[in-house]
Amino acid sequence: MVAELQRALGADRVLTDPLATALYAGDAGTDRGRALAVCFPADAGEVAAAVRALASHGVPFVARGAGTGLAGGAVPPEGGVVIVTTRLNRILRIDPAERVAWVEPGVVNLDLTRAAAPFGLHYAPDPSSQAACTIGGNVGTNAGGPHCLAAGVTETHVLALDVVLPDGTVATFGGPEPDTPGYDLRGVIVGGEGTLGVVTRIALRLVPDAAARSTMLVAFASLDAACRTVSAVIAGGIVPGALEMMDRAITVAVEDFVGAGFPRDAAAVLLVEIEGGPAAVRADTTAVAEIAAAHGATQVRTAADAAERDRWWRGRRAAFGAVARVAPDYYLHDTVVPRTRLPEVLAAVVRIAAAHGLVVMNVFHAGDGNLHPLLVFDGRAPGTWARVRAAGEEIVRTCVAAGGTLSGEHGIGTEKRDLMPLVCSPEELALAARLRAAFDPAGLANPGKVLPTPGRCGEIGALGGSAPGSPR
Numbered sequence: 001m002v003a004e005l006q007r008a009l010g011a012d013r014v015l016t017d018p019l020a021t022a023l024y025a026g027d028a029g030t031d032r033g034r035a036l037a038v039c040f041p042a043d044a045g046e047v048a049a050a051v052r053a054l055a056s057h058g059v060p061f062v063a064r065g066a067g068t069g070l071a072g073g074a075v076p077p078e079g080g081v082v083i084v085t086t087r088l089n090r091i092l093r094i095d096p097a098e099r100v101a102w103v104e105p106g107v108v109n110l111d112l113t114r115a116a117a118p119f120g121l122h123y124a125p126d127p128s129s130q131a132a133c134t135i136g137g138n139v140g141t142n143a144g145g146p147h148c149l150a151a152g153v154t155e156t157h158v159l160a161l162d163v164v165l166p167d168g169t170v171a172t173f174g175g176p177e178p179d180t181p182g183y184d185l186r187g188v189i190v191g192g193e194g195t196l197g198v199v200t201r202i203a204l205r206l207v208p209d210a211a212a213r214s215t216m217l218v219a220f221a222s223l224d225a226a227c228r229t230v231s232a233v234i235a236g237g238i239v240p241g242a243l244e245m246m247d248r249a250i251t252v253a254v255e256d257f258v259g260a261g262f263p264r265d266a267a268a269v270l271l272v273e274i275e276g277g278p279a280a281v282r283a284d285t286t287a288v289a290e291i292a293a294a295h296g297a298t299q300v301r302t303a304a305d306a307a308e309r310d311r312w313w314r315g316r317r318a319a320f321g322a323v324a325r326v327a328p329d330y331y332l333h334d335t336v337v338p339r340t341r342l343p344e345v346l347a348a349v350v351r352i353a354a355a356h357g358l359v360v361m362n363v364f365h366a367g368d369g370n371l372h373p374l375l376v377f378d379g380r381a382p383g384t385w386a387r388v389r390a391a392g393e394e395i396v397r398t399c400v401a402a403g404g405t406l407s408g409e410h411g412i413g414t415e416k417r418d419l420m421p422l423v424c425s426p427e428e429l430a431l432a433a434r435l436r437a438a439f440d441p442a443g444l445a446n447p448g449k450v451l452p453t454p455g456r457c458g459e460i461g462a463l464g465g466s467a468p469g470s471p472r
Helices: 002-009 018-023 044-057 109-119 135-141 185-189 223-235 248-258 278-294 306-317 319-325 339-355 384-401 417-422 426-439 454-462
Strands: 035-039 061-064 080-084 091-095 100-103 158-164 170-174 198-205 212-220 242-247 268-276 299-302 329-332 359-364 373-377
Touching (some): 002 035, 044 061, 044 198, 212 278, 223 242, 223 278, 223 339, 248 306, 248 319, 268 278, 319 373, 373 384, 417 426
Parallel strands (some): 061 080
8 A cells, every 4th residue: 555655655754753743643733643654645646646545455544734723633543544635725716806825735724814915815714723724624623713703604604615535536516606406415514524535625715804994902810701791782783703712820821921001900801893884893992991991991002003913912812822931731622612602611610620630721712602711731650641631521412502613723633532412412413424424435534533433422312412403
């Protein structure tokens, strides 16, 4: 099998040495696998050739981009092959009239927005890792980002996909037209985490840059007041371009790290960005300030210029890196709860962390209830990882019980695979398994991800899984 891959791609682009396989044993999450080989195709034809070779030998595979995923979606299956797509990194075409970009999966997220900037356009989904993560990975996990509150996550912006199916054949799903006949298989691929094939080309919707923008920093003496402000802003008919929250612990860590200008004494900070026409932006900025004041805001500031705005956003995006100044390890979760349940759920997250002897920091997309609690610790201490994982699962269960779901943007991967019965009935999971088998009857495309085994379905269900029709 390795020899066949080397003939298709070249010996220098199929690696089997222990260093290479160790480097590609996982993503930015905590799980690790063990690959037989790592290959680096340079175009769609080589991806198809590699998949055909693997299919002929019955060898499983996983597609991998920059490896910034946090849920274990790019962890290789035991004895499988990693297909690295970072060499497929061309922006093939930008059509400013149609506001469409055709790209390969290895294009870095931020590079696409930079390429579209001369046309007054940008690509809206902006994960915190946007300077490193690739479009292919964003498609696999249906990634979000701070500016997805109003604009929508990745699925909203994907128009068409070329996909190498698990038998090596190539199919196109969707199209740039307003509607394409038949089932929306494009929507099935987005968020499929590579379990249905390898994406090799993507048509993306670009959006115009805002005519006006106002960026606000709002500080509070309590998390509860900040959370209630978030709900009140949305209830007031204002949907900001972004509405982010940081608690005191992460705010102080960020200030120590980059000096963004955040208040160190605030229990919570909201970063609110209003976008639109000049008059609407002025009106909404005033309304948000009034709502915040009514809920006890201790400080309301509007960025004086682009430099101050950029400092604030640099601080928000540096949050995860800032944690390294506090402890050598962190475990980041990704769950979603209704906005109205934010105060009680955040209080529960703090209690759960304390009960397990852990420190928790919170930085998250408050506008859509997408939580990102960071459990901060030193993994070298015996027994710490067991406490971290137990606390993480308890946090997830608490969020689901509050009417939430498992993930807002990171995906399921291996991290939350066995918790899927908490939000899906056995019938729904069986239907998903049949759909997956229709694409991949041999079970070679990223096996062991997203869907739990039938045995684990029963086990998790017995521990409190949901009934059909429960909230997701």
